[in-house]
Amino acid sequence: MRTTSGCETKPQNTNKLCKNLFQEERTVENTSETVLIIGAGPAGMMAAIELSRFGILVRLIERTTKPADTSRAVTIQPRTLELFQQRGLAEKLVPKGNKVVAASVYGAGKRVFRLDFEGVDSEYNYELLVSQATTEQVMRDALEQQGVLIERESTLISFAQPERNGDITAVLQHGDGTLEKVACRYMIDCEGIASHAPRLGSNLQAKHSRKITLWVTFTLTAKFLKPT
Numbered sequence: 276m277r278t279t280s281g282c283e284t285k286p287q288n289t290n291k292l293c294k295n296l297f298q299e300e301r302t303v304e305n306t307s308e309t310v311l312i313i314g315a316g317p318a319g320m321m322a323a324i325e326l327s328r329f330g331i332l333v334r335l336i337e338r339t340t341k342p343a344d345t346s347r348a349v350t351i352q353p354r355t356l357e358l359f360q361q362r363g364l365a366e367k368l369v370p371k372g373n374k375v376v377a378a379s380v381y382g383a384g385k386r387v388f389r390l391d392f393e394g395v396d397s398e399y400n401y402e403l404l405v406s407q408a409t410t411e412q413v414m415r416d417a418l419e420q421q422g423v424l425i426e427r428e429s430t431l432i433s434f435a436q437p438e439r440n441g442d443i444t445a446v447l448q449h450g451d452g453t454l455e456k457v458a459c460r461y462m463i464d465c466e467g468i469a470s471h472a473p474r475l476g477s478n479l480q481a482k483h484s485r486k487i488t489l490w491v492t493f494t495l496t497a498k499f500l501k502p503t
């Protein structure tokens with residue numbers, strides 16, 4: 276089954292006929308039970324992997340034309356690797372990275388402290404250094420295997436949820452300029468740090484949602500070693 280944006284989706288039962296600004300008609304396979312995920316970064320892809328694993332239909336929308344090829348995040352923590360393992364991703368990712376078993380912090384020419392990851396109670400008792408571009412590729416492969424393809428050049432431009440617990444109506448703009456109206460019960464905003472969703476869906480934010488910003492502070496206790 277193909278949407279007009281050229282991406283394959285799983286067969287779904289409801290056809291929605293959408294009219295865009297140019298009065299062209301656009302038929303998209305969709306059901307209000309489909310979960311609309313905005314943004315195919317690590318967060319959006321993991322949400323799509325997880326939901327589709329449980330047989331939940333998803334549409335994964337991404338505004339860019341192609342995947343990012345820059346590294347950005349480079350360190351994967353043991354617990355993340357454990358979660359990846361449960362989804363069959365760790366075995367693909369670990370051989371592509373470098374294992375860091377310990378790290379030392381230096382100041383004023385001296386070693387201040389050393390972190391030893393080998394004591395971590397995990398099969399993955401190390402930090403995995405791997406480019407985020409590589410991690411994303413592994414996630415994209417998993418999505419493809421689960422029959423979810425990323426709908427590229429599609430951007431969320433507005434949404435509203437008039438009734439609490441009612442459907443969300445989202446408007447997507449595709450690369451060719453066409454607009455698509457999508458009704459869905461659930462939408463997951465994974466637009467990253469520059470998320471527009473709170474602004475785009477201002478009525479939703481005001482009426483039904485809360486934005487939580489969490490700052491975590493921690494105290495690190497370290498044994499100071501004599502300079503070596």
Ligand SMILES: Cc1cc2nc3c(=O)[nH]c(=O)nc-3n(C[C@H](O)[C@H](O)[C@H](O)COP(=O)(O)OP(=O)(O)OC[C@H]3O[C@@H](n4cnc5c(N)ncnc54)[C@H](O)[C@@H]3O)c2cc1C
Pocket residue numbers: 313314315316317318319336337338339347348349350407429430431432465466467468470471
């Ligand atoms: C230069 C740089 C260096 C970094 N270095 C590190 C590092 O060393 N260590 C570290 O831990 N983290 C680092 N980060 C942060 C890390 O990359 C992010 O934490 C991570 O990418 C967040 O994942 P995400 O899926 O939440 O968001 P993102 O990766 O930002 O993905 C969001 C996706 O949503 C898409 N999108 C946004 N809005 C829309 C819309 N309206 N419609 C459709 N699609 C949309 C975007 O195109 C993007 O693909 C770095 C980031 C940058 C930019």
